[in-house]
Amino acid sequence: MKLLSYIKQWKSAAREAVAQASIAAQFLSFIHITDAYICSTTLVQGPSMLPTLNYSGDVVLIEHLSHRLGKLEPGDILLVRSPVDPKKIVAKRIVGMEGDRVTYLTEPSYSESSRTVLVPKGHVWIQGDNVYASADSRYFGAVPYGLIQGRAFLRVWPIGDFGYL
Amino acid sequence: MWSIIREAFDKTLLVAKAYGILHITNSYLCTVALAYGPSMIPTINLTGDLILAERISPRIGKVGVGDIVIVRSPVVPRRVVTKRVVGMEGDQVTYLLDPHNSDEVHSIVVPRGHVWIQGDNIYNSKDSRDFGPVPYALVEAKLLWRVWPPKDFGPMQHISR
Numbered sequence: 001m002k003l004l005s006y007i008k009q010w011k012s013a014a015r016e017a018v019a020q021a022s023i024a025a026q027f028l029s030f031i032h033i034t035d036a037y038i039c040s041t042t043l044v045q046g047p048s049m050l051p052t053l054n055y056s057g058d059v060v061l062i063e064h065l066s067h068r069l070g071k072l073e074p075g076d077i078l079l080v081r082s083p084v085d086p087k088k089i090v091a092k093r094i095v096g097m098e099g100d101r102v103t104y105l106t107e108p109s110y111s112e113s114s115r116t117v118l119v120p121k122g123h124v125w126i127q128g129d130n131v132y133a134s135a136d137s138r139y140f141g142a143v144p145y146g147l148i149q150g151r152a153f154l155r156v157w158p159i160g161d162f163g164y165l
Numbered sequence: 166m167w168s169i170i171r172e173a174f175d176k177t178l179l180v181a182k183a184y185g186i187l188h189i190t191n192s193y194l195c196t197v198a199l200a201y202g203p204s205m206i207p208t209i210n211l212t213g214d215l216i217l218a219e220r221i222s223p224r225i226g227k228v229g230v231g232d233i234v235i236v237r238s239p240v241v242p243r244r245v246v247t248k249r250v251v252g253m254e255g256d257q258v259t260y261l262l263d264p265h266n267s268d269e270v271h272s273i274v275v276p277r278g279h280v281w282i283q284g285d286n287i288y289n290s291k292d293s294r295d296f297g298p299v300p301y302a303l304v305e306a307k308l309l310w311r312v313w314p315p316k317d318f319g320p321m322q323h324i325s326r
Contacts (some may be wrong), residue, residue: 029186080303084277101286121240
């Protein structure tokens, strides 16, 4: 008898738990879809985009719409999955789209020698603003368009540097 | 009138929730792919097979040689292609340069962070022999189980060389 009443209690508690969990799941999936497909934030750090982005870290807003609509242009700062380390995401600037000829210094610290490449179809050429300390397309070649994760458009932290990129 | 609007809103919300769940399952867990074309004959039919593909293995690094994977094309970014992984990073891959006409082979070491993909039908397949090794991050899913046509229902053959 007592067992039956316990089961009844648990049933209603379980039903309420499932209802709350489903609300939480819907909320999380809404947040996730916004984060993955519309706008998200990232901490970007490292020397490769000096002086545009600080060495010790900037929080930037990333939008995920432009690259899906094909509206990227040279000069955009992109978040790109690294072709040499699939677990890493890097922030670089587009220097050339497919079909463009890109000229770059092969050894900026030591010599004036430069090389010109044609960016292949379906790829982009990305470089860090700080050519002296940046592993980018000059090192791993043009990057397939499918590796682009988003475009950084607004810096939100530090507050002194708040503004469009 | 307001009750109609409210009902419409509720129904739309329900559809949006269902779509959201379906989309997240499709993008992160498991999806059904229609694979067609001549490049994977005889493994995949020319006119198209429906195959269950899971998206978890590429994220946890469990893609290896012999797996059939769905890869975003490095040449046409809106397109996905289905090919077999022939070499992981560091592997030495040997392939025929022109299988129709000669026996000439070319050997290459797959660079770090990349995979070498080839179609099973090397006579009619655009793959890494044309566009080079593909960055691992472009691997989207691994084919698991063929669902249609019914006579071919079953697991995808895993071939390791």
